[in-house]
Amino acid sequence: MRNCIIASTSTIHGSQPLAYLKDALIELYSDVDEILFIPYARPGGISHDEYTIGINNIFKKINKKIVSIHMFKSTQDAFNNVQGIYTGGGNTFLLVDQLYRNNVITPLKEAILSGAPYLGTSAGSNICGLTMQTTNDMPITYPPNFKTLGIFPFNINAHYLDPDPNSTHKGETRETRIKEFHNLNSQPVVGLREGSWLRIRDEEITLEGDLSARIFEQNKAPYELDSGNSLSTLN
Amino acid sequence: MRNCIIASTSTIHGSQPLAYLKDALIELYSDVDEILFIPYARPGGISHDEYTIGINNIFKKINKKIVSIHMFKSTQDAFNNVQGIYTGGGNTFLLVDQLYRNNVITPLKEAILSGAPYLGTSAGSNICGLTMQTTNDMPITYPPNFKTLGIFPFNINAHYLDPDPNSTHKGETRETRIKEFHNLNSQPVVGLREGSWLRIRDEEITLEGDLSARIFEQNKAPYELDSGNSLSTLN
Numbered sequence: 001m002r003n004c005i006i007a008s009t010s011t012i013h014g015s016q017p018l019a020y021l022k023d024a025l026i027e028l029y030s031d032v033d034e035i036l037f038i039p040y041a042r043p044g045g046i047s048h049d050e051y052t053i054g055i056n057n058i059f060k061k062i063n064k065k066i067v068s069i070h071m072f073k074s075t076q077d078a079f080n081n082v083q084g085i086y087t088g089g090g091n092t093f094l095l096v097d098q099l100y101r102n103n104v105i106t107p108l109k110e111a112i113l114s115g116a117p118y119l120g121t122s123a124g125s126n127i128c129g130l131t132m133q134t135t136n137d138m139p140i141t142y143p144p145n146f147k148t149l150g151i152f153p154f155n156i157n158a159h160y161l162d163p164d165p166n167s168t169h170k171g172e173t174r175e176t177r178i179k180e181f182h183n184l185n186s187q188p189v190v191g192l193r194e195g196s197w198l199r200i201r202d203e204e205i206t207l208e209g210d211l212s213a214r215i216f217e218q219n220k221a222p223y224e225l226d227s228g229n230s231l232s233t234l235n
Numbered sequence: 236m237r238n239c240i241i242a243s244t245s246t247i248h249g250s251q252p253l254a255y256l257k258d259a260l261i262e263l264y265s266d267v268d269e270i271l272f273i274p275y276a277r278p279g280g281i282s283h284d285e286y287t288i289g290i291n292n293i294f295k296k297i298n299k300k301i302v303s304i305h306m307f308k309s310t311q312d313a314f315n316n317v318q319g320i321y322t323g324g325g326n327t328f329l330l331v332d333q334l335y336r337n338n339v340i341t342p343l344k345e346a347i348l349s350g351a352p353y354l355g356t357s358a359g360s361n362i363c364g365l366t367m368q369t370t371n372d373m374p375i376t377y378p379p380n381f382k383t384l385g386i387f388p389f390n391i392n393a394h395y396l397d398p399d400p401n402s403t404h405k406g407e408t409r410e411t412r413i414k415e416f417h418n419l420n421s422q423p424v425v426g427l428r429e430g431s432w433l434r435i436r437d438e439e440i441t442l443e444g445d446l447s448a449r450i451f452e453q454n455k456a457p458y459e460l461d462s463g464n465s466l467s468t469l470n
Contacts, residue, residue: 183279
């Protein structure tokens, strides 16, 4: 049982955080009063408390209460009777490091696979793939492992960006980086553009939002998948 | 004793690889006939042999012979009587992983600190900082450690890119990423734009090339350093 929204970004240009997902979140969390928030990805600037208050201000508009994992005495307490879950964005290295160090990997995976409604945005989406190895983030900390939750049998590249045909920059494009990944790794990568998300319901995975996604499979030319189509057989 | 060129990129737009550095390389390698090449960063597409042949074709124009580390029976053999060294670009995670696995970290550091003329481009420059944690590359492999050679007491951000004021993209800018790095780490970061390099001669470190560099120090506003100026006291 899976019931997830895996979003490229929390925020799209010119809009408030999560505003573009409002209807989708009302539906995702329809049976949920309280959402467990995981703020670990945020690399500073604001505290976990401040981050949580900001997220609670967003969710109270759809009549949901936020409780953050850092407010509990233990990880086990946080997952006792968990209803819904939201993992926010920031830095994926920091998020994965904290998930391992606070022993959150296993209970989080079990809760999602048991059907707890889950929202991930950006880093919170990356961790649902097989590994975090297609993140765009800087390695600001050294996590004990790059393996992530494996909620689906591929990887996410959040905030996917098309190459700029007019660029004179010689740094690698996103597409080049993912091709390098496939020189050493075999799982597919879904390049999710900002404004796109995956809707996962049990065995079904569908691309949602206005845009197409770019799919990268090893030893295959990358291709576009239009919104509304299935990724259920991608592996 | 240090004698290094630490370049942002091997190639600038509209130019052949290393062409913009030709005069600087003639000077760097003036007492050297043979250069030990380290091709480990290249994540595939071409073999180490092919990469080495391409690099040799460039260096023979300035009358230098390239021998690649992968052509030796052992790392120790490669560093016996080493004259000059060049570490090329590619993926920094892969490069650091291979440096550790092939026991190259210590002999490479010792050779550079003993005064062997060293050229690094891109990933080959990143590894001369304290850590590889300000790379832009994707974590396509998991190195045993993020610590690097520490030839100077700061980090490099190669291919430094200024924020695009017209961007509607919500992924982090390079400046934001380096700020996140400084929430967890204290060493300065030198944002080296393409076409810039550091020239290190013993205790002196000077910025070379046409462009300024952007310097990031923890708890300080980022600032520009003009070409020709010293970074010898940055730490």
